[in-house]
Amino acid sequence: MYRMEGLEVPALRGVTLTVARGDYLAIAGPSGSGKSTLMHLLGGLDRPTTGQLSIDGRDVTQLSATDLAQLRNRTIGFVFQSFHLLPRTSAVDNVGMPLVYAGVRAAVRRERATEMLDRVGLAHRLSHRPNQLSGGEQQRVAIARALVTAPSLLLADEPTGNLDSATGADVLALLESLNESSGVAVVLVTHDHEVAARARRQIRMRDGLVVADSVVVADAAQVGGP
Amino acid sequence: MRLAEAWRVALDALRANRLRSGLTMLGVVIGVAAVVVLVAIGTGAKQEVESEVEGLGSNLLLVVPGQVSFGQAPTVSPMNLSDVDVVTRLAGGRDRVAPTVSSGEQVRAGTISRFSNVLGVTESTPRVFVRTLAHGTYLTRSDVDTGRRVAVLGYAVAQALFGDRDPVGQQMDVAGVRFRVVGVFTRLGQSLGVDRDDEVHIPITAAQRLLGTSRVDGLAVKATDQSELGPLGARIVAALGKRHPGTQFSAVTQDQILGVLGKILGVLTGVLAAIAGISLLVGGVGVSNIMLVSVRERTREIGLRKAVGARPRDIVVQFLIEAVLLTAIGGLTGIGLGIGGALLVAALSPVPAAVTWWAVALAFGVSAGVGILFGVVPAQRAGRLDPVVALRTE
Numbered sequence: 230m231y232r233m234e235g236l237e238v239p240a241l242r243g244v245t246l247t248v249a250r251g252d253y254l255a256i257a258g259p260s261g262s263g264k265s266t267l268m269h270l271l272g273g274l275d276r277p278t279t280g281q282l283s284i285d286g287r288d289v290t291q292l293s294a295t296d297l298a299q300l301r302n303r304t305i306g307f308v309f310q311s312f313h314l315l316p317r318t319s320a321v322d323n324v325g326m327p328l329v330y331a332g333v334r335a336a337v338r339r340e341r342a343t344e345m346l347d348r349v350g351l352a353h354r355l356s357h358r359p360n361q362l363s364g365g366e367q368q369r370v371a372i373a374r375a376l377v378t379a380p381s382l383l384l385a386d387e388p389t390g391n392l393d394s395a396t397g398a399d400v401l402a403l404l405e406s407l408n409e410s411s412g413v414a415v416v417l418v419t420h421d422h423e424v425a426a427r428a429r430r431q432i433r434m435r436d437g438l439v440v441a442d443s444v445v446v447a448d449a450a451q452v453g454g455p
Numbered sequence: 456m457r458l459a460e461a462w463r464v465a466l467d468a469l470r471a472n473r474l475r476s477g478l479t480m481l482g483v484v485i486g487v488a489a490v491v492v493l494v495a496i497g498t499g500a501k502q503e504v505e506s507e508v509e510g511l512g513s514n515l516l517l518v519v520p521g522q523v524s525f526g527q528a529p530t531v532s533p534m535n536l537s538d539v540d541v542v543t544r545l546a547g548g549r550d551r552v553a554p555t556v557s558s559g560e561q562v563r564a565g566t567i568s569r570f571s572n573v574l575g576v577t578e579s580t581p582r583v584f585v586r587t588l589a590h591g592t593y594l595t596r597s598d599v600d601t602g603r604r605v606a607v608l609g610y611a612v613a614q615a616l617f618g619d620r621d622p623v624g625q626q627m628d629v630a631g632v633r634f635r636v637v638g639v640f641t642r643l644g645q646s647l648g649v650d651r652d653d654e655v656h657i658p659i660t661a662a663q664r665l666l667g668t669s670r671v672d673g674l675a676v677k678a679t680d681q682s683e684l685g686p687l688g689a690r691i692v693a694a695l696g697k698r699h700p701g702t703q704f705s706a707v708t709q710d711q712i713l714g715v716l717g718k719i720l721g722v723l724t725g726v727l728a729a730i731a732g733i734s735l736l737v738g739g740v741g742v743s744n745i746m747l748v749s750v751r752e753r754t755r756e757i758g759l760r761k762a763v764g765a766r767p768r769d770i771v772v773q774f775l776i777e778a779v780l781l782t783a784i785g786g787l788t789g790i791g792l793g794i795g796g797a798l799l800v801a802a803l804s805p806v807p808a809a810v811t812w813w814a815v816a817l818a819f820g821v822s823a824g825v826g827i828l829f830g831v832v833p834a835q836r837a838g839r840l841d842p843v844v845a846l847r848t849e
């Protein structure tokens with residue numbers, strides 16, 4: 230369960246939101262609407278100044294920086310618009326990186342990272358470095374990295390923002406299939422209505438407020454909300 | 456995070472910026488090498504002085520006018536040969552007392568001349584000090600009693616004036632007066648840049664006539680054993696004091712000389728080490744500086760690592776190890792260079808150098824410590840970075 234209630238900060242003025250296991254949710258809104266802040270809070274990168282936020286049943290405001298780091302490591306995966314892969318580092322090592330902080334041995338890390346890269350269709354790119362990969366491939370590596378610790382929530386911040394539409398659609402399809410097959414909750418943050426429309430549930434934000442929260446049929450191509 | 460992983464990440468980071476890592480290390484390399492070399496020189500000088508003072512002979516008392524301390528202008532000695540007779544009686548025999556009058560004089564053989572230290576001595580000199588001859592004989596008692604114009608040459612003087620010829624039996628001039636060479640000393644070598652082979656021994660009586668003086672600059676007395684040194688010295692100082700009211704005399708032992716010299720050289724070594732230490736400190740500041748740059752440059756990486764679960768501690772450890780690696784590799788290189796440099800100095804210059812393991816260990820310890828000390832601030836800054844802000848950095 231991921232829940233945030235009664236938040237009153239400049240960026241977010243009154244958001245009550247619960248993300249359930251296996252959800253496929255899009256947070257949409259123009260820039261400055263607070264969607265990034267909301268995502269940072271959901272991901273345990275920020276702590277709310279007031280209000281409540283519990284991740285996996287734990288009250289985030291009570292956690293130390295160290296506890297929060299461990300929480301992120303175990304329960305949350307991040308995918309960023311600009312991929313944020315380590316340069317000069319192979320795909321396998323990039324994907325295995327979160328496992329370093331989980332205390333996993335190198336051989337096991339390699340095994341699990343290879344497995345994950347296989348699942349995102351990059352079994353043939355194991356030792357390639359980011360600059361040897363296309364944008365779509367880089368984002369797949371980032372997705373593999375986000376999921377290698379088997380988190381219960383995947384947060385994707387404009388995951389298609391730096392990709393052309395065909396590649397972007399492929400990446401979204403990959404996220405959707407991973408959401409289906411592994412039950413990881415996926416939260417997309419986007420300002421792109423078409424991207425948001427693919428999610429089963431859409432949150433629209435404006436000026437730090439949720440202005441619409443609608444559940445749509447997964448395959449519907451229409452944009453929900455006003 | 457496992458420590459082995461942190462080491463690997465740190466090594467990768469250093470390797471990624473080879474030139475920068477190398478230049479940063481250079482500061483530490485120079486600092487550590489300087490510490491090792493300078494301490495080696497200081498220690499070498501001390502060892503050389505010690506072996507020299509001990510090599511003079513055993514159970515020696517050096518009797519000179521004035522207070523023995525360094526930095527004091529030498530006083531003109533009021534002693535003369537009758538004082539030597541008094542000391543001889545106290546010491547228990549002519550063989551135990553070596554009086555000296557010395558002066559820098561022009562010496563010449565044929566067309567070659569040079570300026571050498573001319574010592575007026577007696578036949579007991581090689582028995583009191585440890586001196587051996589390569590050729591010929593030393594001065595005899597009758598040479599001294601009659602003031603015969605004979606000379607024994609130091610190795611350097613013999614080489615300069617006579618080259619490969621055997622000087623024994625040859626004529627030479629000392630301060631314009633003709634002398635006959637009767638012997639040549641074995642080579643002593645240089646110490647602390649002073650050529651100990653650049654001296655000419657002539658009978659003290661001949662020397663006094665040559666210099667137009669009756670003075671005796673100082674005497675060396677050989678005691679029968681170590682325990683005699685103190686009482687004998689006191690008796691000699693008292694007797695000389697009575698003969699020359701108003702002049703203070705000193706009788707110093709080798710241990711006392713060693714003590715004073717050791718203190719001076721110890722301070723010298725300390726000062727050298729401190730200067731070298733400052734350069735090590737500067738190297739450390741360089742490490743700190745480059746670590747701050749590294750943290751700033753890799754802000755996004757830090758943000759990412761934090762986002763995927765790196766604890767603040769993990770980040771701090773990673774950057775600390777990076778700083779320590781920089782200084783440790785630099786330190787090891789510096790030690791290698793320092794030892795090599797010290798050996799080179801010892802081999803190619805008259806300056807002695809003795810590498811001491813405590814200096815090597817200290818230099819390495821300090822350089823690794825500098826890494827930790829100067830790595831802490833950048834590492835903590837990295838550890839405290841807000842992941843949200845860090846990820847947003849371009």
